[in-house]
Amino acid sequence: MSAVLRLAGMTSGYGAVAAVRDLDLEVGEGEVVGLLGPNGAGKTTTLLTISGLLQPSRGSIELLGQDLAGRRPHRVARMGVGHVPEDKSLFYQLTVRDNLALGTRTLRRDLDQVTSWFPELARLLNRKAGLLSGGEQQMLALARTLIRRPRILLIDEMSMGLAPIIVERLFGMIGDIQRETGLSVLLVEQHVAMALGACERVYVLNHGQCMFEGAVQVLRKDPALLEAAYLGTSAVGQTA
Numbered sequence: 001m002s003a004v005l006r007l008a009g010m011t012s013g014y015g016a017v018a019a020v021r022d023l024d025l026e027v028g029e030g031e032v033v034g035l036l037g038p039n040g041a042g043k044t045t046t047l048l049t050i051s052g053l054l055q056p057s058r059g060s061i062e063l064l065g066q067d068l069a070g071r072r073p074h075r076v077a078r079m080g081v082g083h084v085p086e087d088k089s090l091f092y093q094l095t096v097r098d099n100l101a102l103g104t105r106t107l108r109r110d111l112d113q114v115t116s117w118f119p120e121l122a123r124l125l126n127r128k129a130g131l132l133s134g135g136e137q138q139m140l141a142l143a144r145t146l147i148r149r150p151r152i153l154l155i156d157e158m159s160m161g162l163a164p165i166i167v168e169r170l171f172g173m174i175g176d177i178q179r180e181t182g183l184s185v186l187l188v189e190q191h192v193a194m195a196l197g198a199c200e201r202v203y204v205l206n207h208g209q210c211m212f213e214g215a216v217q218v219l220r221k222d223p224a225l226l227e228a229a230y231l232g233t234s235a236v237g238q239t240a
């Protein structure tokens with residue numbers, strides 16, 4: 001499988017403090033990969049660095065073989081990285097339609113596509129984003145990013161603050177979109193069971209270091225591996 005996204009030896013953080021160290025990570029064409037780990041492990045930092053909002057102090061980040069390091073966030077987005085941040089970054093005073101319009105010049109055409117993926121949004125187009133439910137806001141955040149047709153979708157903590165049944169639905173929608181479009185997905189998630197259900201392969205970070213990398217199947221057979229990675233007592237290098 002060819003890599004859409006490839007991080008090699010990536011180190012990144014805030015000032016002199018490295019929050020992620022020496023990370024090797026790959027997401028293949030059409031692959032759904034989870035990035036897991038306890039609070040403060042470096043998951044958000046990793047996504048921010050891929051998107052160009054933070055610059056790595058070492059290592060490389062490639063999208064389809066093109067170097068992303070040093071590029072500005074808008075450029076990285078245009079190259080095909082779609083990022084749904086933890087705070088969703090919606091314009092809450094604007095309508096759903098206007099939030100979507102910010103991502104495309106061909107809204108009329110793209111609306112059909114978006115509402116086929118997220119049917120709920122069809123009847124909410126004139127509602128202000130701030131008046132939507134948490135699940136609807138998450139759909140809008142996903143839709144606004146997907147409308148730009150990214151090659152890879154980075155999602156930070158989609159389950160945050162949402163009822164499990166809503167999260168399950170959102171994961172189902174992402175799975176459908178992924179199968180339809182061949183999109184690659186890198187999913188940061190605290191809800192481990194949900195992530196294991198949605199991903200083929202996961203990385204587990206702890207204190208900025210990768211403690212496990214491998215197929216979800218491996219973790220299903222040996223759940224102690226996941227626990228050890230979360231506790232920071234296992235070593236990297238587990239594979240399918």
Ligand SMILES: Nc1ncnc2c1ncn2[C@@H]1O[C@H](COP(=O)(O)OP(=O)(O)OP(=O)(O)O)[C@@H](O)[C@H]1O
Pocket residue numbers: 014019037038039040041042043044045046190
């Ligand atoms: N703006 C910042 N300035 C300085 N340090 C930061 C900043 N943001 C995060 N950190 C630190 O970097 C480390 C990694 O944080 P990060 O937000 O990437 O973790 P995370 O895995 O996303 O955690 P969570 O599950 O809580 O979202 C933590 O030690 C955190 O305190």
Ligand SMILES: [Mg+2]
Pocket residue numbers: 043044045086
């Ligand atoms: Mg985070």
